[in-house]
Amino acid sequence: MAVRIALAGNPNSGKTTLFNALTGSNQFVGNWPGVTVEKKEGKLKGQKDVTIMDLPGIYSLSPYTLEEVVARNYLLAEKPDAIINIIDGTNIERNLYLTTQIMELGIPVVMAVNMMDLVEKSGDKIHIEKLAEKLGCEAVEISALKGTGIKKAAELAVEAAKNKKSTAPVHEFAAEVEAVIHEAEEMLPEDIPEEQKRFFAIKLLEKDDKISGQMSSVPDVSACIQTLEDAFDDDTESIITNERYVYISKIIGDCVKKEKKQKLSASDKIDRIVTNRFLALPIFALVMFIVYYVSVTTIGDLLTGWTNDTLFGTWIVPGVTKALEAIHCADWLTGLIADGIVAGVGAVLGFVPQMLVLFLFLAFLESCGYMARVAFIMDRIFRKFGLSGKSFIPMLIGSGCGVPGIMASRTIENDRDRKMTIMTTTFIPCGAKLPIIALIAGAFFHNAGWVSWSAYFIGIAAIICSGIILKKTKMFAGEPAPFVMELPAYHWPTIGNVLRSMWERGWSFIKKAGTIILLSAIVLWFLQGFGWVDGRFMMLEAEQLDSSILAKIGNVIAPVFAPLGFGDWKMAVAAVTGLIAKENVVTTFGILFGFGEVAEDGMEIWPQLAATIAPIAAYAYLVFNLLCAPCFAAMGAIKREMNNTKWFWFAIGYECILAYVVALCIYQIGSLIIYGTFGVGTVVAFLLVLVFLYLLLRPYKESSTLNVKMKTVRARS
Amino acid sequence: MTLKEVACGRTVKVKKLTGEGPVKRRIMDMGITKGIDVFVRKVAPLGDPIEVTVRGYELSIRKADAEMVEVE
Numbered sequence: 082m083a084v085r086i087a088l089a090g091n092p093n094s095g096k097t098t099l100f101n102a103l104t105g106s107n108q109f110v111g112n113w114p115g116v117t118v119e120k121k122e123g124k125l126k127g128q129k130d131v132t133i134m135d136l137p138g139i140y141s142l143s144p145y146t147l148e149e150v151v152a153r154n155y156l157l158a159e160k161p162d163a164i165i166n167i168i169d170g171t172n173i174e175r176n177l178y179l180t181t182q183i184m185e186l187g188i189p190v191v192m193a194v195n196m197m198d199l200v201e202k203s204g205d206k207i208h209i210e211k212l213a214e215k216l217g218c219e220a221v222e223i224s225a226l227k228g229t230g231i232k233k234a235a236e237l238a239v240e241a242a243k244n245k246k247s248t249a250p251v252h253e254f255a256a257e258v259e260a261v262i263h264e265a266e267e268m269l270p271e272d273i274p275e276e277q278k279r280f281f282a283i284k285l286l287e288k289d290d291k292i293s294g295q296m297s298s299v300p301d302v303s304a305c306i307q308t309l310e311d312a313f314d315d316d317t318e319s320i321i322t323n324e325r326y327v328y329i330s331k332i333i334g335d336c337v338k339k340e341k342k343q344k345l346s347a348s349d350k351i352d353r354i355v356t357n358r359f360l361a362l363p364i365f366a367l368v369m370f371i372v373y374y375v376s377v378t379t380i381g382d383l384l385t386g387w388t389n390d391t392l393f394g395t396w397i398v399p400g401v402t403k404a405l406e407a408i409h410c411a412d413w414l415t416g417l418i419a420d421g422i423v424a425g426v427g428a429v430l431g432f433v434p435q436m437l438v439l440f441l442f443l444a445f446l447e448s449c450g451y452m453a454r455v456a457f458i459m460d461r462i463f464r465k466f467g468l469s470g471k472s473f474i475p476m477l478i479g480s481g482c483g484v485p486g487i488m489a490s491r492t493i494e495n496d497r498d499r500k501m502t503i504m505t506t507t508f509i510p511c512g513a514k515l516p517i518i519a520l521i522a523g524a525f526f527h528n529a530g531w532v533s534w535s536a537y538f539i540g541i542a543a544i545i546c547s548g549i550i551l552k553k554t555k556m557f558a559g560e561p562a563p564f565v566m567e568l569p570a571y572h573w574p575t576i577g578n579v580l581r582s583m584w585e586r587g588w589s590f591i592k593k594a595g596t597i598i599l600l601s602a603i604v605l606w607f608l609q610g611f612g613w614v615d616g617r618f619m620m621l622e623a624e625q626l627d628s629s630i631l632a633k634i635g636n637v638i639a640p641v642f643a644p645l646g647f648g649d650w651k652m653a654v655a656a657v658t659g660l661i662a663k664e665n666v667v668t669t670f671g672i673l674f675g676f677g678e679v680a681e682d683g684m685e686i687w688p689q690l691a692a693t694i695a696p697i698a699a700y701a702y703l704v705f706n707l708l709c710a711p712c713f714a715a716m717g718a719i720k721r722e723m724n725n726t727k728w729f730w731f732a733i734g735y736e737c738i739l740a741y742v743v744a745l746c747i748y749q750i751g752s753l754i755i756y757g758t759f760g761v762g763t764v765v766a767f768l769l770v771l772v773f774l775y776l777l778l779r780p781y782k783e784s785s786t787l788n789v790k791m792k793t794v795r796a797r798s
Numbered sequence: 799m800t801l802k803e804v805a806c807g808r809t810v811k812v813k814k815l816t817g818e819g820p821v822k823r824r825i826m827d828m829g830i831t832k833g834i835d836v837f838v839r840k841v842a843p844l845g846d847p848i849e850v851t852v853r854g855y856e857l858s859i860r861k862a863d864a865e866m867v868e869v870e
Contacts, residue, residue, distance in 0.1 A: 172855045175855060178827065178829065318826075319831075323832055356843070361843040453858075457849065461847070464860075564863070565857065569856075787820075
């Protein structure tokens with residue numbers, strides 16, 4: 082018989098560790114349909130017919146956060162055969178709050194009280210049998226980290242699932258409250274199973290706006306609500322929350338003996354230093370420096386350079402080419418395989434070593450508890466523009482390379498903050514954009530230092546303004562984002578968990594982002610490498626780029642950029658090749674101006690470039706390239722992290738439109754100031770500035786409900 | 799008095815929660831309910847949010863949200 086067991090519990094309760102211990106390497110990672118919440122499923126070790134579903138870490142079954150709605154929809158609609166509720170024994174009071182809600186779902190529950198080794202060490206005592214009796218479910222002591230008790234927990238859960246017997250919740254609220262709940266239960270439609278009645282009744286009393294989607298008809302309980310609110314002089318949601326905690330406090334007294342301790346725990350001592358008013362920022366800066374220095378500047382860069390230049394650049398690609406030539410393969414096929422496919426694969430894999438180093442750090446920072454402190458320290462700055470304190474890390478890494486930067490946004494729990502971070506991270510000039518800055522600064526502005534400074538300034542301004550503007554748009558305003566966050570105790574993470582987390586993220590990049598990167602690299606290889614010479618369609622040499630299909634496309638789209646001051650087709654083509662990798666912009670100019678190879682900053686073509694367009698247009702071109710859609714690799718990462726086609730195109734579209742508008746305003750208004758030219762474009766530019774200011778300054782109100790379109794399935798009876 | 803105004807190092811008792819909606823529910827879900835003792839542990843280096851100890855664990859809450867918690 083196939084058995085499905087759901088694993089539910091608070092964040093930081095050791096849920097992931099337990100899931101890994103239960104399933105081993107037998108895991109399948111995906112996403113919940115339609116949302117960016119991670120979904121993990123696995124088979125119980127040694128029992129192929131038992132599926133374990135890892136639910137998102139939640140504190141409650143309220144209707145306000147995506148994770149909570151996902152979890153409760155699953156529990157109500159899919160009705161797993163049993164639930165393992167993992168509880169952090171060192172923080173039992175708040176953890177039991179979720180338990181009292183889970184108990185009402187009419188599904189057999191096994192409580193796994195985790196971190197028992199730490200509880201014992203601190204001298205506390207938990208009477209597990211008493212606890213089980215008071216909550217009406219099975220309970221086991223475990224230590225997910227040490228692996229003790231896990232087997233027993235799994236066995237109990239399988240047994241409970243097979244018995245199918247769910248025990249009715251035994252926790253009781255105050256008599257008046259119970260009476261009203263009972264009254265509401267009587268009013269429920271008949272198709273709601275007996276054992277779920279309490280859950281539905283309570284949700285209706287709490288005025289839960291997501292529950293009606295799961296019922297065939299919704300009874301009017303306003304009279305009950307009124308009775309309760311009058312009796313307690315509070316709203317029903319608060320009354321019921323209060324009752325849960327009152328009940329928990331009551332049983333805690335019987336079941337848990339706390340050691341009277343005055344001395345600080347090790348975690349407290351660490352926190353005293355790490356988030357100290359004066360030391361917090363220097364320590365934070367030091368940690369960030371180490372992360373950046375190792376994963377971007379030194380080891381990461383070394384590994385990436387080696388993969389790109391040595392492994393693929395001098396071994397694999399030339400090797401494959403030689404091998405294909407040796408067997409007299411057709412030129413176009415050799416080109417497709419060596420320069421299209423293999424080089425494309427190289428482009429994907431080139432990012433992986435650096436990414437793995439970064440993910441190693443992130444996994445460590447997350448599981449030791451420092452990541453929550455990053456949010457605590459940086460919150461004040463970032464929340465003003467709709468980002469999380471944790472957005473700092475993606476942005477910092479993004480100044481080296483946008484691809485790992487975007488992937489680093491995974492550490493942000495809040496959906497809105499994460500999407501916003503993904504969309505804005507690539508505005509920071511990454512390493513590959515530096516040659517473009519050097520080219521423009523050298524060719525037009527005598528290498529003036531302000532050019533590169535202004536590039537960073539524009540990047541940061543773009544992030545801040547985008548944050549404020551996007552926060553107010555319909556796409557984002559639908560998600561309330563309360564920042565009431567647990568600061569988990571510090572602990573030393575296990576090597577296994579850190580490595581696993583690193584590998585999972587790296588692999589998901591290769592798999593999900595890799596495909597899109599590879600495909601687009603091949604398409605662009607074709608557009609660049611083929612074209613018409615003397616009326617004949619053929620494969621081209623690198624120097625014949627101006628006859629390529631891409632050049633034709635460049636000619637067609639060039640007029641679009643005329644209002645931005647760079648209507649030359651060469652500029653358009655260079656911008657398009659920049660999609661493969663931003664440093665290609667410079668190389669493409671080299672080829673288009675008749676130089677085969679150019680220096681990284683394109684020194685050879687400075688005079689010719691300067692003769693083509695005006696400096697202000699060149700600056701607009703620079704800004705356009707900085708802000709527009711990033712390279713394919715970064716787009717692949719965006720696609721992976723958004724995990725939603727609509728959001729992916731929204732992100733790319735927004736970046737391109739913003740780039741276009743900013744470049745247009747710079748060129749038009751700049752021309753007016755410098756040359757005194759005034760025309761339609763100038764008027765449009767001023768209008769755009771006004772629209773921009775309106776979007777920036779219009780009032781904003783945080784949403785009080787969660788707007789999420791999910792397939793809401795009726796509860797099965 | 800609200801939780802926002804409590805000085806560091808002091809323990810206060812929650813009297814009432816004002817306001818409504820997601821933030822209020824979240825504050826209560828995390829264990830700040832009527833009658834519970836809250837210890838204000840520290841303020842973040844940039845002056846906001848604050849860190850409090852409630853029901854034996856550490857919680858970080860923004861000052862704007864802490865204003866919803868009436869204490870005595």
